[in-house]
Amino acid sequence: MLRAVPAAVCLAILAAWYSSSRLCAALEPGSAWRWVVRAALALTWAFPLARLLSRGRRQFNRLWHAGFFILGLAISFLIGLAAMDLLGLILRVLGLAWPALAPWYLAGICLLGNLWGLRMALQVPGVVRVSIRHKGLHPALEGLRIVQLSDMHISSVLGRDYVQAVVEEVLALKPDLIAITGDLVDGPREKLQDAVAPLAGLKAPWGVFYVTGNHEYIWGAKAWVEDLKALGLQVLDNAHQVLHKGEATLLVIGISDLSAARMGSTDRPDVAKAMQGAPQADFRLFLAHQPKAWKEAHRAGADLMLAGHTHAGQFFPFQGIVSLFHRYFNGLYRHEDAFWVYVHAGSGYMGPPSRLGVPKEIALLELTAL
Numbered sequence: 001m002l003r004a005v006p007a008a009v010c011l012a013i014l015a016a017w018y019s020s021s022r023l024c025a026a027l028e029p030g031s032a033w034r035w036v037v038r039a040a041l042a043l044t045w046a047f048p049l050a051r052l053l054s055r056g057r058r059q060f061n062r063l064w065h066a067g068f069f070i071l072g073l074a075i076s077f078l079i080g081l082a083a084m085d086l087l088g089l090i091l092r093v094l095g096l097a098w099p100a101l102a103p104w105y106l107a108g109i110c111l112l113g114n115l116w117g118l119r120m121a122l123q124v125p126g127v128v129r130v131s132i133r134h135k136g137l138h139p140a141l142e143g144l145r146i147v148q149l150s151d152m153h154i155s156s157v158l159g160r161d162y163v164q165a166v167v168e169e170v171l172a173l174k175p176d177l178i179a180i181t182g183d184l185v186d187g188p189r190e191k192l193q194d195a196v197a198p199l200a201g202l203k204a205p206w207g208v209f210y211v212t213g214n215h216e217y218i219w220g221a222k223a224w225v226e227d228l229k230a231l232g233l234q235v236l237d238n239a240h241q242v243l244h245k246g247e248a249t250l251l252v253i254g255i256s257d258l259s260a261a262r263m264g265s266t267d268r269p270d271v272a273k274a275m276q277g278a279p280q281a282d283f284r285l286f287l288a289h290q291p292k293a294w295k296e297a298h299r300a301g302a303d304l305m306l307a308g309h310t311h312a313g314q315f316f317p318f319q320g321i322v323s324l325f326h327r328y329f330n331g332l333y334r335h336e337d338a339f340w341v342y343v344h345a346g347s348g349y350m351g352p353p354s355r356l357g358v359p360k361e362i363a364l365l366e367l368t369a370l
Contacts, residue, residue: 012045015078022081022103044074065157065353069118072315072352077110079317117315117354122157124165125347125360127173130332132304132340137369138282140248146285147175147204148363150308151346153186153215154195158348164198166347166362173364177206177243180233181308181344182213182257182289189223200231206243209234211254213289213309215350217263236287238273251281253300257289271296283367291328291343294335304340304365312345316357 020041024034047067084106088098099105147170154163170178185192202208210233216224225235234241236254243250253274260267269288286293286302290309297305312330313319323329326343333341345361 015074016041016045019074019078019081022085023107026100026104041074044070047071065155068352069114069354072117072354073110073114075352076114076315076356077107080106080110113316113356114352114354117356120355120359121349121353122162123360124162124169125362127169128345128361128363130342130363130365132332132342132365132367133370134283134303134340134367135370137367138248139369140246141250141283141367142369144245144250144367145174145176146179146306146365146367147173147177148179148181148306148308148342148344148365149184149347150181150289150306150344150363151183151213151311151348151350152180153183153346153348153350154192155186155348156191156195157353159192159195160198163195164201167198167201169362170202173362175204175364177252177285178202178204178208179252179285179287179306180208180210181287181306182211183215183308183350184210184213184228185219185224186215186348186350188219189227193227196227196231199228199233202232206245206250207234207241207252208232209236209241209252209254209287211236211287211289212257212260212267214257214259214263217257217260217265217267221260221265221267236274237267238270240274240278242279242281248283249279249281251278251284252287253278253284253302254287255293255296258293259290269293269296271299275300291326291341294328294341297341298335298338302339304342306342306344306365308344308346310343310345311350312343312358314346314349314358315352315354319358 020038023037027034081103091097185196210228212221229235238255240251240253255269255271255274256267258269284302286297286300286305288307291307293307294305310322310326310329313322328341328343330343330345335341342365344363345358347360347362349355
């Protein structure tokens with residue numbers, strides 16, 4: 001972590017200098033406001049350095065979340081400035097130019113956009129309904145309703161009231177099965193045990209299943225897993241569960257997060273262990289946090305994999321950037337006619353509290369015969 005500090009310092013200095021110089025260009029030379037702007041941008045870009053040095057262990061602090069909002073605003077302004085200056089090169093060829101106050105207009109637009117993104121980040125997620133049309137689906141599984149939650153990132157901001165509202169929204173959908181695909185919590189147990197307590201209200205005839213995400217390993221996954229088991233969640237840590245409905249058999253498979261080892265844990269995703277003793281099934285549901293686990297799902301013979309992790313980019317314009325790193329990054333995909341992959345857009349937020357242009361969701365997936 002500390003090895004990244006020199007590069008982060010250079011990037012932060014460059015970002016602060018570029019942003020402040022573009023804003024100061026419209027101010028009178030020698031104006032005291034120039035120093036105010038420079039100081040404000042320097043403090044804003046110092047925030048990620050402070051987080052890096054603290055190893056992210058202060059995210060439970062509300063002031064820390066406010067800092068993330070300001071950082072998100074600075075990032076969007078930086079990207080907007082870069083786009084504006086690139087377009088400015090074309091305008092110069094045409095003999096045109098941006099007005100001197102254009103960077104300030106852009107700052108105002110970014111502020112309004114991020115305030116709207118904040119509003120969307122704090123709202124209870126809407127329901128996204130998805131039909132999984134599966135060839136050869138057993139008649140007993142027709143209409144099976146699966147609700148997926150992912151990346152809630154329960155925190156001091158998205159606390160008990162938020163969790164209770166999400167639970168009530170899920171129960172209103174009358175799911176047959178509930179799947180939670182990681183990054184459920186984003187803080188220490190001693191701060192968030194009361195916030196997660198409403199999860200005990202999640203009920204479904206076929207059960208509530210959970211697999212770890214990378215953020216659980218930041219905050220002590222083993223202890224959190226025990227707490228979640230006590231709340232009634234069935235933790236699939238490289239394990240499976242066999243479910244029956246009439247003559248149909250449903251196999252639910254779950255693996256540990258792909259980055260567990262990198263986070264200092266002894267856990268490893270292990271498909272062989274997860275499948276040990278598993279019977280033949282009419283439908284195989286595979287749960288993993290990261291969509292990159294599609295290879296593991298394919299080895300397990302999955303019919304449907306549910307994942308999250310990407311937040312679908314979380315806020316504009318990161319959808320395109322995130323899609324460069326994930327073959328499957330948002331919504332429903334058919335993997336080479338072998339099985340379905342659904343990547344959840346997230347039920348919360350991580351880092352900057354914004355969901356600008358990328359809504360949160362509670363996914364309701366319904367199986368139907370093709």
